[in-house]
Amino acid sequence: MKQRESSPSIGLPLTISIIAVSFAAIFVKWSDAPASILSMYRMWFASLLMIPIVWKNRGEFKKIENKDWFYLFFSGTFLAMHFVLWFGSLKLTTVASSTIILSLQPLVSLVGGFWLFKERTTLPALLTMGMAIVGATMIGWGDWALSKEAIIGDLLSFLSVIAVVGYLFIGQSTVKKVLHWIYSFCVFFFASIVLTIYNLCTGAAFGGYRAEEWGIFLLLAIVPTIAHVINNWLLNYVNATTISMSILGEPVGATLLAVLLLSEHLVGWQIVGGILVLFGVFFFLIQQKKALPLNEAIKENTHSTLEKEIK
Template identity: 50%
Template sequence: MLIGIVAISFSSIFIKWSDAPASVQGMYRLLFTSLLMLPFARPYSGAAFALRRKDWLMLGISGVMLALHFLLWMGSLKYTSVASSTMIMALEPVFIMLGAYILYKEKSTSSAILGLGIAIIGVVFIGWGDIGLSADNLTGDLLSIGGTVAVAGHLLIGQKLVARMPSYLYSLIVFISAAAVFCVYNLLSGIPFFDYPPREWGIFVLLAVVPTVFGHILFNWLLQYASATTVSMNILGEPVGASILAFLLLGEQLTGLQWSGGVLVMSGLAVYLYAGRKKAVKVKEALPSAS
């Protein structure tokens, strides 16, 4: 979880450094990640052939949702700051908690909801000093909200699918699907595929290796051991890491209120995870021991 949080915190920095369209960044990010994963996919070929038609349909939908997330959220960083965009992204657990309740009847404890509330307040503190009233900021905020809803749907579908298939295979198929969606989008929009300087290609590779391999793939793997709500709560650490990196690498200034918000985010995250751990222990104690 900690490795994943640090890794995805670099995502917004790399995106800010790039001048390429968000759809091109997203396409090569997912394409390069898929190429890195393919040599290790052979052991999962049997599981791929065992997938049902419904599974392939859900994998395709998950890929579309992931592509939509990258397109909207990466696009938001062209209009607003790292702190504002990642602050809105931290609302992801709210959408997932609602979706998990509606789709899977998954309930959360009062302690978990308290932790979520503390973390959300902290995230608001982080972005408070950076949210403006300009048209650009508003556009960026709306794009980030759309990207948040899309990734919530992606994770909820993933929670269902990784219960029946290896998370590695799930990640690979979804990444290829999302890359194909970006390819069609760029083709229809007339966006060039190859006319980019070497610096941009280096950023595309960094986006694939750091936040995708060590971030999204790790979070997909964690879906085998934790709910989508719990995994998404760990993504709340991204605004803290991203804001610190933006301060160090991009010169984006942070106020005392924003630093305090970072402390609240991590505190809320700790409360949520502790509540989930207590719940898991109670369930384990309630199960009869096999003798």
């Protein structure tokens, strides 16, 4: 197993991650390609772009045990499901409207983290999480729609939340065993394969797209995918709930970009909501840093107990 390094400052990497991932919704809105095709080419291009780094660190593949390949495959499958479901939801609803559902991600992650890893958090952290979720809801509420199409989009968005939380939980356990570059490449590669099989089964067109579409595929592979690489690296030091909470900053960035690039409009409560999200995420990260020693102690105690039972 890879030796755990001392925790670096995570503020700047998280900020870069939030800015990068905020562009995803904009690129999807610009594209006329099916959601599954967007997802597939994003993953294939991302995998190809990573080959030079992966080749340089190819010795890391020897550290991957047989059982870990199983986890890597399912992590890639969950990521593929997330992209197809979320991109599909964006085809049916507005960028801002999707934030109401996406804001549930830290809650789903918090429940899963407690159930799977016995992770604890503090009351102040829960309160700041609530503040950010309220803020995200305020951002999306103005464009909330009740049409049949929008409801289907909201359902797809919620399913995408479950998928991405599953992807993060697998990463939380597996990325510590191998260099994060290799982990990200393997996950992206398996996601590419899963998406290719899905598109073959559904009869989606693999070609015939305009040059602008191929440019969007490449932009998706570079800009927002950087956020996934950064988050996979951060899973060495923080849990999936912290990553999920930081992603609440995405609605703020995506909504601002939608105003600038898609001519969408902001109203007063959306601005207030954005401020609440930023403050909520900032103070949550501070509280989680305080809770980290407690969670590490619980994990160490659980590990020691299991070793005694085995003996």
